[in-house]
């Protein structure tokens with residue numbers, strides 16, 4: 001198969017420049033929509049990619065044109081020495097941007113070290129501003145800790161700080177407007193994410209689904225017109241808007257009601273070292289064994305260039321009629 005050694009391009013012409021790395025499946029929260037509440041077995045530590053393996057795969061991908069890396073999980077901040085990993089990946093030639101998606105529970109204590117390690121882009125997941133409801137959604141009473149983590153991140157100068165809010169009818173749809181107000185008050189990007197059916201034991205149901213369009217109209221009724229913000233070339237999947245007089249912005253991520261697959265630039269590596277070419281496709285490629293057997297950088301480069309040709313054009317809809325879904329749990333894919 002012919003391929004250009006400096007770029008990773010799939011068979012639909014899409015350039016792959018963004019790597020999402022799940023660095024652990026463990027988590028200090030139990031969000032009901034993400035993890036099973038009981039009978040959950042963490043992956044044994046020997047199955048989780050080691051730091052040197054993560055660095056090798058990222059180095060090779062950076063040579064193939066990957067510029068942006070996101071650390072996710074599970075909860076990435078529960079991984080021991082995560083700050084060192086962030087610093088090591090940040091130091092790789094070709095990596096221009098490192099980002100981290102976190103539930104924010106450990107941010108208050110780790111934010112300064114992460115900033116010093118070169119991290120600037122933070123996504124913090126928060127589905128409610130009400131402490132009691134936080135406990136109902138996440139199974140833990142950590143709302144105030146997370147809020148302090150958000151304040152600390154803004155103080156330190158992380159930019160952008162994005163808040164991920166998963167919209168769930170009957171659970172937190174009455175807070176959509178309050179979250180939009182947050183973006184008026186603070187220099188935050190509040191991103192409203194459509195609830196997705198991920199994982200074999202997903203709690204997803206059509207009755208809990210709230211579309212981006214519905215959320216937009218709830219916000220406009222209360223706070224006035226949402227003004228579209230011009231998209232940067234490497235903009236993510238969110239459609240961004242500003243509100244009159246707002247310090248921050250709001251964004252809408254609509255995997256179920258809109259399609260952004262035609263510009264998909266991403267590749268995922270799970271905590272146990274399997275490459276996923278599409279969030280919704282359970283087709284995975286074993287990478288950990290190759291790394292443990294000492295694969296050379298040039299063979300690894302060849303491996304990525306070959307498998308990328310199997311990236312689907314868009315999510316596959318065969319399983320549940322019109323709704324995309326997948327079997328692997330969100331906590332080991334990382335979003």
Ligand code: SAM
Nearest residue numbers: 034073074075101102103125164195196330335
């Ligand atoms: N623990 C970290 C966190 O919560 O930010 C990182 C991993 S978490 C799996 C990544 C993101 O996926 C979070 O923003 C979470 O809210 C989102 N998420 C998890 N399950 C989801 C689902 N079924 N639909 C939409 N978003 C989901």
Ligand code: SF4
Nearest residue numbers: 027029031034074103
């Ligand atoms: Fe943990 Fe994030 Fe999943 Fe919540 S969404 S259980 S914080 S991995």
Ligand code: SF4
Nearest residue numbers: 261264278279314315
């Ligand atoms: Fe990319 Fe798959 Fe998400 Fe579409 S559904 S944007 S192809 S990861």
